[in-house]
Amino acid sequence: xxxxxxxxxxxxxxxxxxxxxxxxxxxxxxxxxxxxxxxxxxxxxxxxxxxxxxxxxxxxxxxxxxxxxxxxxxxxxxxxxxxxxxxxxxxxxxxxxxxxxxxxxxxxxxxxxxxxxxxxxxxxxxxxxxxxxxxxxxxxxxxxxxxxxxxxxxxxxxxxxxxxxxxxxxxxxxxxxxxxxxxxxxxxxxxxxxxxxxxxxxxxxxxxxxxxxxxxxxxxxxxxxxxxxxxxxxxxxxxxxxxxxxxxxxxxxxxxxxxxxxxxxxxxxxxxxxxxxxxxxxxxxxxxxxxxxxxxxxxxxxxxxxxxxxxxxxxxxxxxxxxxxxxxxxxxxxxxxxxxxxxxxxxxxxxxxxxxxxxxxxxxxxxxxxxxxxxxxxxxxxxxxxxxxxxxxxxxxxxxxxxxxxxxxxxxxxxxxxxxxxxxxxxxxxxxxxxxxxxxxxxxxxxxxxxxxxxxxxxxxxxxxxxxxxxxxxxxxxxxxxxxxxxxxxxxxxxxxxxxxxxxxxxx
Ligand SMILES: Cc1cc2nc3c(=O)[nH]c(=O)nc-3n(C[C@H](O)[C@H](O)[C@H](O)COP(=O)(O)OP(=O)(O)OC[C@H]3O[C@@H](n4cnc5c(N)ncnc54)[C@H](O)[C@@H]3O)c2cc1C
Numbered sequence: 001x002x003x004x005x006x007x008x009x010x011x012x013x014x015x016x017x018x019x020x021x022x023x024x025x026x027x028x029x030x031x032x033x034x035x036x037x038x039x040x041x042x043x044x045x046x047x048x049x050x051x052x053x054x055x056x057x058x059x060x061x062x063x064x065x066x067x068x069x070x071x072x073x074x075x076x077x078x079x080x081x082x083x084x085x086x087x088x089x090x091x092x093x094x095x096x097x098x099x100x101x102x103x104x105x106x107x108x109x110x111x112x113x114x115x116x117x118x119x120x121x122x123x124x125x126x127x128x129x130x131x132x133x134x135x136x137x138x139x140x141x142x143x144x145x146x147x148x149x150x151x152x153x154x155x156x157x158x159x160x161x162x163x164x165x166x167x168x169x170x171x172x173x174x175x176x177x178x179x180x181x182x183x184x185x186x187x188x189x190x191x192x193x194x195x196x197x198x199x200x201x202x203x204x205x206x207x208x209x210x211x212x213x214x215x216x217x218x219x220x221x222x223x224x225x226x227x228x229x230x231x232x233x234x235x236x237x238x239x240x241x242x243x244x245x246x247x248x249x250x251x252x253x254x255x256x257x258x259x260x261x262x263x264x265x266x267x268x269x270x271x272x273x274x275x276x277x278x279x280x281x282x283x284x285x286x287x288x289x290x291x292x293x294x295x296x297x298x299x300x301x302x303x304x305x306x307x308x309x310x311x312x313x314x315x316x317x318x319x320x321x322x323x324x325x326x327x328x329x330x331x332x333x334x335x336x337x338x339x340x341x342x343x344x345x346x347x348x349x350x351x352x353x354x355x356x357x358x359x360x361x362x363x364x365x366x367x368x369x370x371x372x373x374x375x376x377x378x379x380x381x382x383x384x385x386x387x388x389x390x391x392x393x394x395x396x397x398x399x400x401x402x403x404x405x406x407x408x409x410x411x412x413x414x415x416x417x418x419x420x421x422x423x424x425x426x427x428x429x430x431x432x433x434x435x436x437x438x439x440x441x442x443x444x445x446x447x448x449x450x451x452x453x454x455x456x457x458x459x460x461x462x463x464x465x466x467x468x469x470x471x472x473x474x475x476x477x478x479x480x481x482x483x484x485x486x487x488x489x490x491x492x493x494x495x496x497x498x499x500x501x502x503x504x505x506x507x508x
Pocket of ligand 1: 016094490
């Protein structure tokens with residue numbers, strides 16, 4: 001790997017190496033720019049990962065965050081990662097495309113906001129990402145007949161088969177989920193062989209054989225091959241500026257010592273919580289007063305049931321069945337809709353979600369006795385932006401002296417109505433499939449918003465190209481720039497946006 005001296009003024013520093021940072025790093029390096037990525041977490045080899053839920057805690061961002069509101073967020077393993085590769089080290093690799101209607105929710109349904117860029121503009125980038133990270137999916141996608149996936153689908157697990165049976169009985173269409181998991185051995189440029197899916201249910205714990213497309217086995221090797229440098233264990237806590245307000249250097253702490261990398265440009269890709277937290281700590285890029293506002297989390301209820309035969313849901317890719325029939329449900333009293341997916345989950349994760357949903361004590365233990373015959377269904381639903389759902393700073397500081405974040409989050413009537421609708425749908429599917437002991441887990445997923453993009457500098461933090469309205473050489477690209485949540489799980493959209501942000505910066 002190439003090394004840059006801190007006194008060299010590099011073309012760009014990228015903060016964070018997750019779904020936003022990694023594709024940008026690769027694109028800029030491929031264009032011949034000198035680039036350095038600073039990543040707070042350590043570097044892992046795929047073989048460092050084990051299918052062990054307790055050990056996997058090391059790939060989650062667990063530094064304390066405070067939660068408030070009527071629907072307080074559970075942070076940690078639920079929604080953010082740390083390490084070279086970011087949250088993609090432990091993402092579920094469920095890889096739906098954003099729906100066109102979700103980008104113009106305000107125009108169509110009078111709720112939320114429209115995206116300042118079109119779906120048509122995103123699609124070529126999405127297709128490029130799907131080709132490069134090698135997404136597996138069905139030959140015929142019922143809701144988008146023109147769509148083609150590079151690889152055939154991965155095998156379904158038992159929860160997928162059971163959900164398919166329930167949906168068939170109710171006339172709900174399903175298909176194999178788009179998976180950022182290779183269904184057969186492939187060669188990944190500049191990485192090597194990624195083994196075809198080995199039927200592992202431990203996707204969230206990191207992938208030993210690199211069948212899952214995390215950034216450390218896809219975009220980051222590409223970046224390094226083109227001269228990018230990645231510094232792991234480098235927690236950014238300062239941005240130096242000149243008299244004109246332009247950033248001149250990035251300050252980070254590594255092994256207890258502060259360093260300073262000179263740079264011409266900065267791409268902030270720390271994720272939906274950390275990007276806003278850093279900017280608020282530095283009182284930067286916030287003339288709109290929007291940094292930290294409009295925090296969004298997808299309503300993500302799960303419904304579980306017990307079946308008469310063992311499901312062994314620890315085996316197989318957890319989310320191998322999808323339905324998009326409820327992207328715009330017919331009878332509803334809310335804006336937007338939701339995606340449905342089948343679920344298999346490892347025991348500690350399931351028990352934790354159960355306890356958080358109020359299933360405790362004897363009932364928890366009784367239900368867990370039947371873990372090997374459970375199957376789950378989950379959703380990902382629209383969350384409308386709301387100014388009061390907000391990240392602010394508290395007086396307590398973290399290990400590098402940055403004030404910690406407090407995130408207040410409350411469902412609006414829209415999320416509550418959508419959540420209730422989705423639970424009714426999922427219960428009906430399990431009833432049709434013959435499930436017993438059905439129980440509901442109340443959840444949200446993903447941390448979005450907080451530095452939203454928009455056409456108007458008074459109501460947005462970055463412009464539609466990801467550039468800060470206030471600081472000329474600062475760009476942001478991660479979960480934080482989403483103006484509205486979209487129904488689709490976010491990582492594919494973030495990677496596509498990252499390539500677009502890099503292209504706009506390069507003048508393409
Ligand atoms: C358990 C789990 C399952 C998920 N499953 C799916 C799924 O199936 N499908 C899907 O689409 N999405 C999924 N997601 C969400 C997806 O992983 C994230 O939306 C996506 O990775 C976010 O990209 P990002 O670039 O915003 O942040 P991240 O990928 O989290 O990357 C941010 C990086 O920045 C680093 N960083 C932050 N602050 C600093 C700093 N000050 N200095 C240096 N480095 C810093 C962090 O360590 C991290 O590596 C899942 C997430 C989780 C937690």
